[in-house]
Amino acid sequence: MWRPSVEQAATVISPLLFVLLWHLLVTLKVLDQRFFPLPWTVVKALGSLARSGRLWRDLSITLYRVGFGFIVGAVLGVGLGLVMGVSRIVRALLDPIVSGLYVIPKIAVLPLVMLVVGIGETSKVVIVAIAVFFIVVINTTAAVLEVDPIFIEAGRNFGAGRMRLFQHVILPGALPSIFTGLRLGAGTSLIIIIAAEFVTANRGIGFLIWQSWNTLVVENMFAGLVVVALLGIGFTALIALLARVAMPWQRDR
Numbered sequence: 001m002w003r004p005s006v007e008q009a010a011t012v013i014s015p016l017l018f019v020l021l022w023h024l025l026v027t028l029k030v031l032d033q034r035f036f037p038l039p040w041t042v043v044k045a046l047g048s049l050a051r052s053g054r055l056w057r058d059l060s061i062t063l064y065r066v067g068f069g070f071i072v073g074a075v076l077g078v079g080l081g082l083v084m085g086v087s088r089i090v091r092a093l094l095d096p097i098v099s100g101l102y103v104i105p106k107i108a109v110l111p112l113v114m115l116v117v118g119i120g121e122t123s124k125v126v127i128v129a130i131a132v133f134f135i136v137v138i139n140t141t142a143a144v145l146e147v148d149p150i151f152i153e154a155g156r157n158f159g160a161g162r163m164r165l166f167q168h169v170i171l172p173g174a175l176p177s178i179f180t181g182l183r184l185g186a187g188t189s190l191i192i193i194i195a196a197e198f199v200t201a202n203r204g205i206g207f208l209i210w211q212s213w214n215t216l217v218v219e220n221m222f223a224g225l226v227v228v229a230l231l232g233i234g235f236t237a238l239i240a241l242l243a244r245v246a247m248p249w250q251r252d253r
Helices: 002-027 039-052 054-086 088-102 106-117 121-145 149-157 162-200 205-214 218-246
Strands: none
Touching: 002 039, 039 054, 039 218, 054 088, 054 121, 054 162, 054 205, 054 218, 088 121, 106 121, 106 162, 121 162, 162 205, 162 218, 205 218
16 A cells, blocks of 8 residues: 555656745746746646637647547557567568658648648548657567567467467567557647647647737636646546456556
8 A cells, every 4th residue: 555655746746846846936036037936836837728718629620630540540450560569571671661651740740631622620630649659659660570489489389370470479478568658649739739839720729829829818828828738748647547447467566
């Protein structure tokens, strides 16, 4: 009982310490209050945005874009990654293409995406899906390749065919790294959608941050940043929950 209690306390205390440090640095004028408002000022800005309804409108739009894009990119990435991991031929054919396209900044291809699918919601979903896809496919391929060959050989010795070997040895062995890739993909999806909303949207949390910066309503800008941080924490917690469900043998770790 001691260890979980300490971990839970640390999870709560660390953000509080961060907020306290922020407050002290502003109060001691180490940070300029014109550009770094007090935490309480940001909380009041959040409350004002919530009461006006703007926060919920922008949040729902961003969640739709990032959620839909993440699901599409993750499903395609895991699927192709598994195929590349188990098939040398497919891996040899696609690995150079995946490696080459991965290093291209995804936000840089947003204009091309808009040319192909238009400037509406579809372009923002597609750019998120592209960013998530490459991270997940690379992690999934590596996860399959990192499964201990001893386990695979043991499965073969017990008469497991290809499908059973995949279901009972390769996939369970690869799941931890696959979920790591999904977690990285979730973080990247938020980064990409906020950047896309900076330049191609008139709604969304990214647009709220950008507009607040342009009009020097700094407390609203920080309120948007806090929302993004909370979304990151929420996505991470959700993926961790899914991982615990998918990998019950790791629940005690």
